[in-house]
Amino acid sequence: MSDGHQRIYLDHAATTPPDPEVIEAMLPYLRDQWHNPSSIYVEAQRARAGIDDARATIARLIGARPDEVLFTSGGSEADNLALRGVLGASRRRGKHLVISAVEHHAILDTAEQLERDGAAEVSIVGVDREGRVDPAAVAALVRDDTVLVSIMHANNEVGAVNDVAEIARQVREQNAHTMVHTDAVQSAAHLGVHVDRLGVDLMTFTAHKMYGPRGAGALYVRSGTPLQGQILGGAQERSIRAGTEDSAAIAGFALAMTQTWERREADTTHERALAGRLIEELPKRIPLLAITGPRDPAQRLPGNVSCTVGFVEGESILLALDLAGIAASSGSACTTGSVEPSHVLVATGMPDDLARGSLRFTFGRGNTDADVDRLLEVLPPIVQRLRALSPVPVTEPPASWLPWLTSTVTS
Ligand SMILES: Cc1ncc(COP(=O)(O)O)c(C=O)c1O
Numbered sequence: 001m002s003d004g005h006q007r008i009y010l011d012h013a014a015t016t017p018p019d020p021e022v023i024e025a026m027l028p029y030l031r032d033q034w035h036n037p038s039s040i041y042v043e044a045q046r047a048r049a050g051i052d053d054a055r056a057t058i059a060r061l062i063g064a065r066p067d068e069v070l071f072t073s074g075g076s077e078a079d080n081l082a083l084r085g086v087l088g089a090s091r092r093r094g095k096h097l098v099i100s101a102v103e104h105h106a107i108l109d110t111a112e113q114l115e116r117d118g119a120a121e122v123s124i125v126g127v128d129r130e131g132r133v134d135p136a137a138v139a140a141l142v143r144d145d146t147v148l149v150s151i152m153h154a155n156n157e158v159g160a161v162n163d164v165a166e167i168a169r170q171v172r173e174q175n176a177h178t179m180v181h182t183d184a185v186q187s188a189a190h191l192g193v194h195v196d197r198l199g200v201d202l203m204t205f206t207a208h209k210m211y212g213p214r215g216a217g218a219l220y221v222r223s224g225t226p227l228q229g230q231i232l233g234g235a236q237e238r239s240i241r242a243g244t245e246d247s248a249a250i251a252g253f254a255l256a257m258t259q260t261w262e263r264r265e266a267d268t269t270h271e272r273a274l275a276g277r278l279i280e281e282l283p284k285r286i287p288l289l290a291i292t293g294p295r296d297p298a299q300r301l302p303g304n305v306s307c308t309v310g311f312v313e314g315e316s317i318l319l320a321l322d323l324a325g326i327a328a329s330s331g332s333a334c335t336t337g338s339v340e341p342s343h344v345l346v347a348t349g350m351p352d353d354l355a356r357g358s359l360r361f362t363f364g365r366g367n368t369d370a371d372v373d374r375l376l377e378v379l380p381p382i383v384q385r386l387r388a389l390s391p392v393p394v395t396e397p398p399a400s401w402l403p404w405l406t407s408t409v410t411s
Pocket residue numbers: 013014073074075076077079104106152154155156183185186206207208217
């Protein structure tokens with residue numbers, strides 16, 4: 001159904017294709033050094049050495065010490081560990097937690113459960129219309145009993161980049177004992193995260209968003225940060241995260257991260273050029289469209305293009321794009337058959353009915369100008385067709401949409 005065209009992948013924020021060299025680097029750990037790294041014989045010690053090397057490599061890239069890097073299964077687990085671990089270890093000091101309204105659900109849902117269980121009191125800071133968090137607004141929520149502040153470095157839907165260093169600085173000014181965590185899952189590949197420059201105590205990142213495998217992520221934990229183990233039953237990862245390590249995924253993680261650090265400038269320039277062209281062209285070709293997220297490229301992840309299309313559901317567009325050979329995503333969540341607008345767009349203040357048309361295109365190393373051309377060729381007729389079929393008459397846009405719309409064309 002894709003007219004002989006190659007399929008086009010525009011969903012790199014969901015996951016990235018594993019680099020062929022990364023896959024090669026993992027194979028010895030699956031084929032030969034598959035032994036349990038905790039055992040004492042020589043084969044097991046080789047597997048252990050692989051993990052130690054990977055930890056040292058990753059630590060060096062983010063400016064940390066090896067013993068400050070805890071391997072997890074990915075970003076979700078690292079986010080859960082950060083919140084549960086710090087709150088669990090700090091009960092005597094308090095249970096106040098500050099997060100933002102646009103965090104990934106790994107943070108939002110964990111915070112909600114901790115609060116429901118009486119283990120946390122959660123304050124939520126809002127965002128501006130571009131999805132960014134104001135450092136002063138975070139600091140204003142910090143109290144004497146604030147144990148942890150967790151604010152994401154870059155948002156997965158609209159690509160908004162937060163000034164985490166400034167957030168950390170202002171939080172510390174309010175309370176020198178408050179720990180600062182950042183979810184850097186989306187930013188690590190693009191912005192070159194360094195824990196001292198960011199000024200954080202804890203940081204989440206994951207391999208499969210940087211051309212590495214699924215199944216490996218990490219939580220950076222600054223030495224001296226109180227952290228209670230959450231998966232018990234073994235001495236792995238300093239008894240904080242028990243379980244036999246996935247040496248293959250961890251080795252792949254370290255190589256993927258090394259390559260990403262080496263290629264960052266080229267990758268970023270390439271992705272920013274593709275995304276910039278799409279951001280420029282979409283509003284010229286599709287009426288009643290709003291580009292979401294920061295206008296300033298310096299405050300936006302380089303490969304991110306997020307937008308909403310009035311009078312159409314984002315999900316319907318995605319299905320049509322899939323048939324046309326293009327893989328993309330939206331920010332909305334399908335719950336029991338009805339499509340809920342993305343919590344991120346709702347937090348920016350965008351009206352729900354406009355937010356339902358959200359789309360996200362995220363570029364990566366393998367994309368080309370021809371991919372942008374193809375998207376620009378197929379998307380406008382898809383939108384036009386869906387609007388023609390829409391049970392909601394496509395009329396003048398409601399007044400509440402006007403401040404949001406970017407489109408320069410009106411029909
Ligand atoms: C901002 C953010 N945090 C956390 C996660 C979860 O990471 P993982 O898929 O490695 O569990 C994601 C994944 O999309 C993300 O975008």
